[in-house]
Amino acid sequence: MTVTLTIDCMGGDNGPSVTVPAAVNFVRLYPDAHLLLVGIETAIRAQLKKLKALDNPAFTIVPATEIVEMDDPVEVALRKKKDSSMRVALNRVKEGEAQACVSAGNTGALMAVSRYVLKTLPGIERPAIASALPNPAGYTTVLDLGANVDCEPHHLLQFAEMGHALVAALEGKERPTIGLLNIGEEVIKGNDTIKRAGELLRASTLNFRGNVEGNDIYKGTVDVIVCDGFVGNVALKTSEGLAQMLNGMIKEEFGRSWLTKLMALPALPVLMRFKKRVDHRRYNGAALLGLKGLVIKSHGSADAYAFEWAIKRGYDAVKNGVLERLARAMDENAGSLERAAGESGSRQSGGPLAGETPPGTASSSKA
Amino acid sequence: MTVTLTIDCMGGDNGPSVTVPAAVNFVRLYPDAHLLLVGIETAIRAQLKKLKALDNPAFTIVPATEIVEMDDPVEVALRKKKDSSMRVALNRVKEGEAQACVSAGNTGALMAVSRYVLKTLPGIERPAIASALPNPAGYTTVLDLGANVDCEPHHLLQFAEMGHALVAALEGKERPTIGLLNIGEEVIKGNDTIKRAGELLRASTLNFRGNVEGNDIYKGTVDVIVCDGFVGNVALKTSEGLAQMLNGMIKEEFGRSWLTKLMALPALPVLMRFKKRVDHRRYNGAALLGLKGLVIKSHGSADAYAFEWAIKRGYDAVKNGVLERLARAMDENAGSLERAAGESGSRQSGGPLAGETPPGTASSSKA
Structure with a gap:
């Protein structure tokens, strides 16, 4: 089976000078991939020519005349730039000509245009951003990483369902373990939203293992960690910052003098x-x-x-039928997700305080 | 000037077997320190004897018959264990016999008992936990790291005032720079609380530099970063987890075989x-x-x-007059803090929301 992906060649800080070389390298390693290179035609052609890949049948150039800039507000991306490489790339996915879209464009715009063009799956109120972070034994999938700054309990349940389906598809795990990011393992920890999300998760059919803390991301305590987008984004960026600092410090220590440089050589x-x-x-x-x-x-x-790694993620997701799996999971859980949403909504606005109803009681009484 | 500190010798996972050796080592390095060792007398004596420090005049043993366990609920620490080492240690500070208390006891209990025994400074609704994290040029002070899971905008302003005073006292900086932890630099980013906190900070006399992101903690972009306790705790724990994983991986790589171990030797x-x-x-x-x-x-x-490092922090805080500086700063800003609180409260909604009562308030009124 050929895997067809659209590449938003104009997205990111560097545009075609990064995206096209990555694409060229990728198809060398994955000959069953076909890539639609979307963007300003002359710019893409120039890069392909430089890399002697102008005649490579693995590519089709799809022209788009506009570019969503990294600092463009969502509204501009959505309403003004209807012929942007981002939008054209997503349209191809919508029309079934490609199975996934890869973009380095600005997150807010990409999420908004994706929602507008592709629409959300039934049962999903809010799409989330999920990423795999390393742990000693493999990966921990964390979501949401920044799409939703304010979440209600049932959104966190939806994230858990999606994370479950993603990991089940990509890693072939039957029942991935799920953790709820909190500031302590005890059930009484956290704010109201977290506590109520814990109740919903405990009442679900998911393999929920309770609260986890920030360090569990890198311990690999569970397969999937759910959190709201604000917290997830801070955790991700904090990790990036720490890794960069440590990397810089190792370099600095070994770069101090000719002696330390010499010392580093054998260990290199x-x-x-x-x-x-x-x-x-x-x-x-x-x-x-x-x-x-x-x-x-x-x-x-x-x-x-x-x-190139981002393209690989898209390729893997297609190969493993992530979308079908997600859609099926949402479909199977439609009833319980809906109940949770109703539950979460009603408790949110009116009702007495969270934490008083035993887990599951409220949901089952409504069922 | 002698610096007198109370040490809660029974706190933490290991109690006197850790706290007493640390104390003994500390007074060797800081001869102007006097430490009140609080806890079960026999246990402290046994440790001192083992370390041949029983007659060291730098120590005074203060007996306390109870121990706040690491998993004791706040209520137990607050209402049941009135002769705990934690409480007795804090009482000595309150009575002016010591200038600071150092404890490895459980966070929730320590915060609650501290609030009950010492009370908050005028103008402060909620105490916060602040810590210095490393950056390439020195330290970034981050608060709150877990005392407050739900914050209103004016709480974040109070944290900023406290962080300002702390860094000004400890690092001698006239106008430490302040950042608000967010998921993007733009003013429009974040949830409502964050946006309103940004407004309050911009209107304050602080040296506010706007939004910062997680990676800025380790870049050293600003001297002080404020956030709510949930987010701060996740950032801290995530950092701990990542650092531990990287440390483990370095060990693993060098420990793979006799060859890699040999390679590590010169670089050691x-x-x-x-x-x-x-x-x-x-x-x-x-x-x-x-x-x-x-x-x-x-x-x-x-x-x-x-x-020992924790004792050092207490010692440094006393030497640099952190408390006086904090009290003065709160006093000078009383008017603006009060206005911000009114502002923040009225905009919030009016009605008494869950989470508006500072943690511990209800308990302390009952205690």
Whole structure:
């Protein structure tokens, strides 16, 4: 089966000078991939020519005349730039000509245009951004990483359902374990939203393991960690900052003098191995989940190597039938998600305080 | 000037076997320190004897018959254990016999008992937990790290005032720079609370530099970063988890075979230097700010080296007159803080919402 992906070649800080070389390299490794390169035609052609890939049948150039800039407000991307590479790329997914879209464009715009073009899956109120972060044994999938700054309890339940389906599809795990990001393991910890989300998760059919803390992301305590987009984004960015600082400090220590440089030499192969293992570029490519189509968001500042990893994520998602799996999971859980939404909504506005009803009681009485 | 500190010797996962050796080592380095060792007398004596420090005049043993366990609920610590080492240690601060208290006891209990015993400074509704995290140029002070899971805009302003006073006192900076933790630099980013906190901060006399993101903690973009306790706690724990994982991976890479171990040998001095520099134990000791007394909270799992650093933080805070500086700053800003609180409260909704009562208030009125 050929996997067809659309590449928003103009997105990101560097546009075609990064996205096109990444695409060229990718199809070398994955000959069953066909890539629709979307954007300003002359710019894409110039890059392909430079890389002697102008005649490569793995590519089709799809012209788009506009570019969503990294600082464009959502409204501009949505209403003014109807022929942007981002929108055209997403349209191709919608029309079934491609199975996933990969873009390094600005997150807010990409999410908004994706929602507008593709629409959300039934049962999903809010799409979320999910990414796989490394742990000693593999990956921890964390969502939401920034699409939703204010979440209600049932949104967190929806994120958990989506994370479950994603990991089940990608990693072949039957019942991935789920954790709720909190500031302590005890049930009484956290704010009202978190406590009520915990109740919904405990009452669900998911393999819910209770509260987890920030350090559990990198311990690999559970397969999927759910949180609101504000918290998730802070955790992600904090990690990036710490990794960068540590990397800089290792360099600084070994670069202090000719002596320390000499000392580093024999250790270099091991240090490089370590560096490769923790290279954040290998974790580039977050999935926008909950849409009627697959969208992979690359870091805006990605280089070609990092962007190639984002394309790989899109490719893997298609190969593993992530979208079908997600749609089926939402369909199967439609009833309980709806109840949870009603529940969450009604309690939110009127009702007495959270935490008083035993888990599941309220939902089942309404069922 | 002698600096007198009370040490809650029974707090933490390891009690006197960690706290007493740390104390003994500390007074060796700081001969102008006098430590009141609070806890079960026999246990403290046994440790002192083992370390041949039973007659050291730098110590006074203060008996306390109870222990706040790490999993004791706040209510138990507050109402049942009135002769706990934690409470007795805090009482000595209140009575002016010591200038700061250092404890590795459980956070919730320590905060609640501190509030009850010491009371908050005028103008402060909610004390916060502040800690210094490393950046390439020094430290970034972050607060709140977990005392307040739901904050209103004016609480974040109060945190900023306290962070300002702390850094001004400890680092001698006239006008420390302040950042508001958010998920983007633009003013329009974040949830309502964050946006309104931004307005209050911009209107204040603080050296406010706008929104910062998670990675700015380790970049050192600003001196002080304010956030609610949920987000701050997740950022802190996530950092701990990542640092531990990276540390484990370095060990694993070099420990793979005799060859890699051999390769590591020449680099060992540099690796050790790096390790020392990023050793999280050196950042142990968070300040409970906003109380009428200085309280330093050590990590519960701290070893003696880490606990010594927490004692050092208490010592430094006393030497630099942190409490006086904080009290003065709150006093000078009383008017504007009050206006902000009124503003923030009225905009919030009117009605008494859940989470508006500061944690511990209800309990302390009953205690």
